[in-house]
Amino acid sequence: MFKELDPILHSQLRLAVMSLLISVKEAEFTFLKEKTNATAGNLSVQINKLKDAGYIEVIKQFSNNYPQTICKVSPAGVNAFEIYVKALQSYMHPNGNGQ
């Protein structure tokens, strides 16, 4: 039976953000914007959705008098990402022989 894909993660930009954040300890908003090629507005909305779901932590601070937004994946986010990837694998290998 197919596992249901997490709707929070099954979105291109949110999945891209989560994949980037899984690969690093933490990243600034500018890093995510550059790697995803998203607009600041759209990225900001998607980051807030991930934050509201508890998948990422967002820290707003000042660095050299400039506002800085730092994002990092939370333990709940890591767990959700792992479940999402396993669900994707079950879709691609429905008989479980692709492991």
Next chain:
Amino acid sequence: MLEEKEFSTEQSLQLIQEMIGKAKRSYVSKGFATIVWGALIVLCSLVTWAQEQFKFSIGFDIWLLLLLALLPQIYFGIKERRSKDFVAHDEQTMTFLWTAFAICIFISSFYNGMYGPPSFSSLIMMLYGIPTFITGGIFKFKPMILGGIICWVLSIVSMYTPYTTDMLLMAACGLFAWLIPGIILWKRYKKQQAANV
């Protein structure tokens, strides 16, 4: 640009792979510090060898260049860190690893320059400090970080004490680096087990 639209499972996996690849490519270091240190160690070693082999002196200790090179290294290191917009997973581990190395090089070079090679027990205590300090750093376990630092302090003390006293210092190293942190970990484990029952 990534859009909000329906996408297949294959596209999902492809996107995950692509983003992890992009993040990995950002890790690439300029290699500036590595080149400078590599070149200096080669130069200092070869000049020292040449002085011994051909019996001449350049009039100053060539190894002092390492200390001079430290200042631009620190400057460029801080500059590079400030300009980076992400922190890699292994960055903290690398910081603790190279800090431990720098402390040990400094202690041994300082003593060697003043009095000659340190004793075997002093070197052993210095080595005790390395894994203890790094393990404490990786797991954010302060008792082990402190244990590592105590090993290095006792290693310096042992450079000035006789062998018999060194054994007392080594016992103190075992106590602070492993026994006390171990007891703290054991107590935490028991507490966690009691909470899970």
